[in-house]
Amino acid sequence: MGLREMKKRQTRQNISDQATRLFLRHGFDRVTIADVAAAAQVAKMTVTNYFPRKEDLALDLHEEFTGLLARTVAERAPGESALAALRRAFLDAAARHDPVIGFSGPDFARMITESPALVARLRELHEERENALAAVLAAETAAHPDDPLPRLAAAQLxxxxxxxxxxxxRRTLDNEPDEEIAAALAKSARMAFDMLSPALSGYAVRPASQ
Known part of the structure; x- marks a missing residue:
């Protein structure tokens, strides 16, 4: 990584950190872009250059979030189906308490759920993630553009x-320890993926020759 790129990443991280601190202290809806810029000691334009939407200052893992499912399927092992890859990846993420699947701490979870703007943005991110997954499934299965199967499979997954x-x-807001949340999520995940298995266990299986 070059010095310029490193400095850009440091600036972005500083803005994100200062924004999160302010949001947790005052609530997302009460903090302005100007407040974040002042705390990070940068211009307002610098903040919006890195984060065009205020909501993405709070949900700063949005790019990783929206691309996670598609990337997991694209990188699945030979002989592995899309369902199996997503099941494996989720259980791994739960075991390591990955923030991308919801491990955030009570204060952060409360900040999200108490802000209509963040709840709406999170809904959009879920939709973007589904669309990205559908696109990868269509490409991986060489589906015809009119074939609804990739979109149907993506919607379920x-x-x-x-x-x-x-x-x-919900469990975070109830102040459950991360270990208990991880165990509960793993149990729910196994049940959910088992429910989809009869229909999707043989779908989008990567050929062994790849």
Whole structure:
């Protein structure tokens, strides 16, 4: 990484950190872009250059979030189906308490759920994630543009992740320890993926020759 790129990443991280601190202290809806810029000691334009939407200052893992399912399927092992890859990846993420699947701490979870703007943005991110997954499934299965199967499969697989994310938030707000949340999510995930298995266990299996 070059010095310029490193400095850009440091600036972005500083803005994100200062914004999160302010949001947690005062609430998302009460903090302005100007407040964040002042705390980060940068211009307002610098903040909006890195984060065009205020909501993405709070949900700063949005790019990783929206691309996670598609990337997991694209990188699945030979002989592995899309369902199996997503199941494996989710259980791994739960075991390591990954923030991308909802491990955020009570204060952060409360900040999200108490802000209509963040709840709406999170809904959009779930939809973007589903669309990205559908696109990868269509490409991986060489589906015809009119074939609804990739979109139907993506809708079901993304719905599992959406419900599990909501469960993680709910349990976090109830102040359950991360270990208990992880165990509960793993149990729910196994049940959900087992429900989809009869229909999707043989779908989008990567050929062994790849």
């Amino acid at each position: 993304a719905a599992v992740h959406r419900v599990l994310f909501q469960e993680a938030l």
